[in-house]
Amino acid sequence: xxxxxxxxxxxxxxxxxxxxxxxxxxxxxxxxxxxxxxxxxxxxxxxxxxxxxxxxxxxxxxxxxxxxxxxxxxxxxxxxxxxxxxxxxxxxxxxxxxxxxxxxxxxxxxxxxxxxxxxxxxxxxxxxxxxxxxxxxxxxxxxxxxxxxxxxxxxxxxxxxxxxxx
Numbered sequence: 001x002x003x004x005x006x007x008x009x010x011x012x013x014x015x016x017x018x019x020x021x022x023x024x025x026x027x028x029x030x031x032x033x034x035x036x037x038x039x040x041x042x043x044x045x046x047x048x049x050x051x052x053x054x055x056x057x058x059x060x061x062x063x064x065x066x067x068x069x070x071x072x073x074x075x076x077x078x079x080x081x082x083x084x085x086x087x088x089x090x091x092x093x094x095x096x097x098x099x100x101x102x103x104x105x106x107x108x109x110x111x112x113x114x115x116x117x118x119x120x121x122x123x124x125x126x127x128x129x130x131x132x133x134x135x136x137x138x139x140x141x142x143x144x145x146x147x148x149x150x151x152x153x154x155x156x157x158x159x160x161x162x163x164x165x166x
Contacts, residue, residue: 014104015112017097020121023066024094027132031086035075036137043073043088045141049151053113056098065117066096067125071133071141091132091141095125114155115148122146 029035050068070092075085099117101109122145130140 013112013116014102014108015116016100016102017117017120018062018100020095020097020124022093022128023096024092025128025132026092027089027136029089029136031088035086035088038086039075039088041076042139044076044084045071045073047071047141047143049146051114051118051148051151053117061101061103063099063101063113064096065099065113065121066094067118067121068092068094069125069129069143071129073138073141089133089136089138091129091136093125093129093132095121095128097121111149111152114152118146118148122148 031038048068048070052066052068054064054066056062056064070090072090073088075088077084097117097120099113101112104112126143130142134140
């Protein structure tokens with residue numbers, strides 16, 4: 001009976017996450033402390049996301065995958081459609097993982113590094129970003145789940161257009 005259970009198990013990912021860590025973390029309130037009393041409405045928050053993967057040694061299957069989240073909050077415009085007000089806060093986090101690829105097919109290397117690893121480490125980065133904004137005196141920034149497949153595909157399309165126009 002254990003043989004059938006073993007055979008029914010899905011194949012293991014050709015990927016091992018060796019460690020995760022906060023590579024860089026910054027939080028600033030450029031207009032503090034007066035911004036706390038000046039806020040009359042919830043700030044407008046913009047978020048930028050980037051994923052980078054780098055091989056650690058040329059002859060080894062070890063990579064660092066870095067997920068960078070940058071959240072900037074500005075005062076709401078004084079008039080609808082007007083320019084945003086002063087910066088309320090800027091939070092930047094680079095959360096990284098060191099991973100080992102276990103001989104995946106060549107066509108899977110990029111999606112494993114730029115889609116699967118970020119998907120696995122994103123919840124940890126999201127928690128850190130929420131904690132740092134809350135500890136900074138603001139409501140926590142809680143990011144919605146990110147479609148890393150769409151992000152990767154958009155980046156590939158952008159890169160192919162750049163190469164085509166060069």
